[in-house]
Amino acid sequence: MVSTDQDRESLQSQKHYLCGSVAAFANIVITFPIHKALFRQQLFGVQTREAVRQLQRDGLRTLYRGILPPLLQKSSTIAIMFGLYEDFSRLLRLHAPQAPVLLTDSIAAVLAGTAEAVLTPFERVQTLLQDPRHHGNFQNTEHIFRVLLQQHGIRELYRGLVPILLRNGPSNVFFFGLRGPMKELLPEAETKAGHLVNDFVCGAILGAGLGVVFYPLNVVKSHAQVQVGGEFQSCRVILANILRERDGKSQQVLA
Helix, strand or coil, X not given: CHHHHHHHHHHHHHHHHHHHHHHHHHHHHHHHHHHHHHHHHHHHCCCHHHHHHHHHHHCHHHXXXXXXXXXXXXXXXXXXXXXXXXXXXXXXXXXXXXXXXXXXXXXXXXXXXXXXXXXXXXXXXXXXXXXXXXXXXXXXXXHHHHHHHHHHCHHHHXXXXXXXXXXXXXXXXXXXXXXXXXXXXXXXXXXXXXXXXXXXXXHHHHHHHHHHHCHHHHXXXXXXXXXXXXXXXXXXXXXXXXXXXXXXXXXXXXX
C-alpha cells in the first residue's frame, strides 16, 4: 500500500515536470516575437509601436534570432518551477505538518524560484542574441557560450543573477498563492477541457499581472545582461543609470 502511494506520488510529480516543460515550449514558440518587442522597450525605452517598427525593419530573417536559449531555458525553468514547487510543498508538509499551509507553500515557491536561477546563463545568452548592437559580435548560442567562458569565465554567464533572484522567488509566491483562489472565482469545470480552460485563464491573468509588477526588475536585468565584461554593477546603480539616460523620469522605465 505504501509502495503504491509512493508510486502514485512519483507519477504525479513527473507529470508536473512534463506538463510545465511542454507548456513552456509552446508558449515561447507562439509569443517569442512579442517578447522580442518587449525586450526592445526594456532596453531602449521606446514605445510599443516603435519596438514593432524596429522588428519590421530587421526583417523576418532575424525575428526568431535568439529563440534557442529561451526554448531551452523556459522549458527547463517552468518544469522546475512546477515540479520542484510540488516536491518542496510535499516535503515541507511531511516534515512540518503543524506549520501553516500558506507558510510552507510560500517557502516551497521561493525555493523553486531560487533553483530556477541555476539556468540564468540561458537568459544571459538570449539577451545578447536579441540586442541588435551585438548582432555582429556573436553568431549563435554556442558562439556566445564559448566566447564568454574563454574570455571572461563562468561568472560572466551569471551577470544579472541578482534581479533574477529578486524576481523569481516573490513572483512564484504570488503565482502559486493566487492560483487557487482565482480558480475558485471561475465557473466550476466539469470536464478535462473545462479544467484546461480554467488553468489557461488563471495562468494568463497571473502571468500578465506579475509581468507588470516585476517589469522594473526585468528592465534592470536586461540592462545588466547586455554588458559584456567590465564591472558587475548593483541593481541600484543600474536603475540610477537607466533613470539618468531617460531624463530621470520613472515612468520611462515602464515605457
